[in-house]
Amino acid sequence: MVRRDTPKSWSDLPPDLLNSVFKRLSFTNFQRAKSVYSSWHSASKQCLPKNNQILPWLIIFPKTTITSTSFCIATYGSWLLIRNPLHNLYILNLFTNERY
Incomplete structure (x- = not known):
């Protein structure tokens, strides 16, 4: 039944x-x-x-993408706000490799 x-x-x-x-x-x-x-x-x-x-991620970028002295300032989802040695800011999507 x-x-x-x-x-x-x-x-x-x-x-x-x-x-x-x-x-x-x-x-x-x-x-x-x-x-x-x-x-x-x-x-x-x-x-x-x-x-x-949530454990932190270790992300190693190829030298052609980000130089070794660039660093992440902030994140949102899969997007990173990056500052390079010349103090230029850009955003990078980790999964699609889009960069603005």
């Missing part, structure tokens, strides 16, 4: 169950899990992952 409240698909899992799982995930796995279904994303807004710590 099948109960009426049995989910028909993974996207129909109850938010309480999802939150119980989300709380046990690392930050990276939490980000991955919440992007699976829109219902999972909605449920994820009610909890934080087990380790809500």
Whole structure:
């Protein structure tokens, strides 16, 4: 006998169950899990992952892109605000390599 409240698909899992799982995930796995279904994303807004710590990235640029004395001033998403040795500012997208 099948109960009426049995989910028909993974996207129909109850938010309480999802939150119980989300709380046990690392930050990276939490980000991955919440992007699976829109219902999972909605449920994820009610909890934080087990380790809500974002580790810093070490980004090594090719010498043709940025000289060794350039440095990042600020970030937003995948964009970096870079200052080079001549004090010129530009923004660089890490994933598309766009530069303005």
